Structures are given as C-alpha cells and as structure tokens.
Amino acid sequence: MGHDDGVGTGARHHDGRRTDTRQRIHRIALEVFSERGYDRATLREIAERLQITRPALYYHFKSKEDILASIHRDLALSLDGIIAWARTQPATAATRTQILTELSSLLAGPWGQFTQFAQANEAAMRNLTGASEFIERTATLTEFLRPSDSIHGRIKARLALAALFMADARHDQLGGSDTARAQAALDVAAELIR
Amino acid sequence: MGHDDGVGTGARHHDGRRTDTRQRIHRIALEVFSERGYDRATLREIAERLQITRPALYYHFKSKEDILASIHRDLALSLDGIIAWARTQPATAATRTQILTELSSLLAGPWGQFTQFAQANEAAMRNLTGASEFIERTATLTEFLRPSDSIHGRIKARLALAALFMADARHDQLGGSDTARAQAALDVAAELIR
C-alpha cells in the first residue's frame, strides 16, 4: 500500500536509500499545523508548499490524522533520550536543572517551532490516539522535575516546563533576544524546582 | 436584523425583559467550545443541546465566529473590574498577591471552564478580531503582576497566571481537591511575583 506506521520507516528507492519525501511532508506539515492549527490546516496547502498534489500525500500517509500522529511519535522519541538519561541520575536539584537545560537546548535547536505547534493543537491532541505517547512522556518528565511529591511540587514542575515553552513561543510579548529569553526562562524554571 | 453587537444587548420581549435565549446560547457554546475546541465544535451540536435548530442560532448571532467573539467580550469585561481596582493600588507585592487572589476567585466561580476554553481555542483566537480585547486585558494584568520590568519579571508574571489556570484545568494530572489545588497554585504564584 505504501503506508508505513513504524517510526523511521518509509518508501525506499532501488538503491536502498530512503526517499526524503516523507520527511519533507513531515517538516512542512509541522510548519502548517503550527501556523494554522491542525483543524484549519488543509492538505491542499501542505501539498502546495511541497509542490506536489494532494493525492501524492496519501502515498506516504494514510490520512491527515496519520500525519499528525506521526509528528507526535517523533516528538515523543525526542524526549526519550532525556528520560533515559534522567533514570540513571539521582533525584537531586542538580539533576532537575540539567533536565531543564537539555530541554531548553532541544527547543533552541531541532524542535524549533514545537511549542507553537503544541499550543495551536491542544484541542486536536485531546482526542488523538497518536498523541498519547507524547503526553505520556511529558508526564514522565514532570515526575523527574518535581522537587517534592505534593501538589505544590507538581505545579512547580509543570510551571518549569511552561517557562521554557513560554520563552520559545512568546517572543512578541516578552521582548529580548532569543538567547536572553531562553536564559531567563531557564533561570526562573531552575529556581522553581530547586 | 435581530443581531446585536454590543455587550449585554439582545432581543427583547414586549415587556422589555431581555430573552434568555442569547445567554443560553452563550453558556452552551462556551461549554461546547471548551470540550471540542472552536474548530471542531459544530453549530449542530450547540443547537441540539439547546433543543433548537441551527437556523435559530442565526437570529441571535450573525455567525459562528460572532458567538466566539461575544464570549471573548464577556471574558474581557470580567477582567476589567480587577484591572480598575489594580490601577488605584500601589505597585507592591501585596497588591500583586491580591490580584492573584481575585483571579483565583473568578476561576473558582463564574468563569468555571474558562481555562479549558482558552487552551482549546488558542489557535482560533489568533486570527480573531473579537479576541484582541481579551488578550489586551491579559497583557495589562501581566504588567500589574510583574515584580520587575525585565524579562525575568515578565516571565514570572505570566507563570503566575499560568499557575492559576493550571490548577483550574489539570485536575486529572495534579490530584487533590479543587480547593487544595487552587490554594497550592495561589501559594506558588504569590511566591513567584513576590
């Protein structure tokens, strides 16, 4: 059929090299979903930016929702590295700060527009099975980040995450350079989970 | 036409008493928008819950977006009281804490599901003129809440707001009773803007 559900799979050329179309779709879809929100985003626009037609998308993904789910799988995967590392560390303030630093780096680099994407698609994520893996990772990270196992602790952990996301998304409202905002957010977040 | 754009206006009976249909639509629409998100919410479902037909909605509001804008106007109005009071107060930590307490009360009472609504509709709000008044109020409140005029200060102010919203919306992930969560959020928020 041409559809692959597993992470990292995809159509291959005769030389064994994976075609990059699936990844290009991935990238552009993330872009459009971030700008418009999942529901307002159309496959027409995604196809146009890719310079292909709508039906071509269906060769790589079996539905619009499948594209979204695929993005979520990638996001979940990106967090697994940090989670795995966190499991090997003692539950100290230093570890928590280090987790925040790693997350901040992800947001500054490969994830780029992730925060905007996540906020724009809060509604769509709620009833999406593919998003559950990602939400699960976030919950796990919150556990590692909380300074104490209480409501206070859980709130602080979630706020620390929110601080990082905020610096990434609210450039217009917070002012300052990207790095200045990221550093300030990291400061505030670290203070919270100390 | 039967359409009224001003806040608090609406069709009236011969005795001068405002009909409650407009307000009933208002309430149910807020409910459905919160659950589904604006884009996934259909006028069909709103009408069904109200036991009326879709066209009847158009007697009270001129479009789906008009209903959303109307809700945002109400939300903005609810914040004006707090803002007016804040203007009369000195910019002290005590004032900031008091603002948070007032907001917490609003979330516990009349606003109810506002937070869920706001999160579910982040995407829809971005390109909506009616939402700008509401966003403006939020920005004003942030100014009153910030402990210092710096990036750090602005982040802390926004996080304080986020804490209140979080306690309101994330009951499943935070645990505890409604009042316990609200109090904990207030504690953490107050500490942030001290």
Place this chain on the structure above:
DNA sequence: GTCTATAGTTGGATAGAC
C-alpha cells in the same frame, strides 16, 4: 511516486413560512 478526476461528506449560512 505522482498525476487527473471525482466521489462523498460535512458544516456554515440563507430563504421564506409560521
């Protein structure tokens, strides 16, 4: 792997009667 053409569905909005 991508195309043209089209099926099938949904949902916002209007016309006009009562």
Place this chain on the structure above:
DNA sequence: GTCTATCCAACTATAGAC
C-alpha cells in the same frame, strides 16, 4: 423567535492512468 428546506463552499479521501 423558531421552523423546514436548501444552497454552497471546502475538505478528506479514493480510483485509476502514467
């Protein structure tokens, strides 16, 4: 103030050729 009937636009998704 609410109804029935209907229109229209937009979108997802599929069929089948190349």
